[in-house]
Amino acid sequence: MDALNYLYLALEDKIASQSFYNRLSVRITNPVAREFFTRLRDEEMDHIIALQREITAIEAKPFPINVISSKLKV
Numbered sequence: 290m291d292a293l294n295y296l297y298l299a300l301e302d303k304i305a306s307q308s309f310y311n312r313l314s315v316r317i318t319n320p321v322a323r324e325f326f327t328r329l330r331d332e333e334m335d336h337i338i339a340l341q342r343e344i345t346a347i348e349a350k351p352f353p354i355n356v357i358s359s360k361l362k363v
Contacts, residue, residue: 293347300340307333 310330317323 293344296340296344296347300337300344303333303337303340307337 307330310326310333314323314326314330317326
């Protein structure tokens with residue numbers, strides 16, 4: 290597995306966590322607990338944005354060009 294695949298796996302995990310925290314923050318009636326899960330949800334969103342930027346940067350890089358020299362030393 291390369292770095293890009295690991296980043297995509299981490300992104301999926303962060304999105305699932307954010308969704309989980311969002312569901313909890315909507316369902317919980319305790320204001321302190323709601324605030325806690327809202328902060329966790331917002332933190333996960335920051336991580337998601339960072340991962341998306343990193344993935345975009347890696348995908349935007351052109352592949353290195355391998356130069357094959359026509360001169361062979363014999």
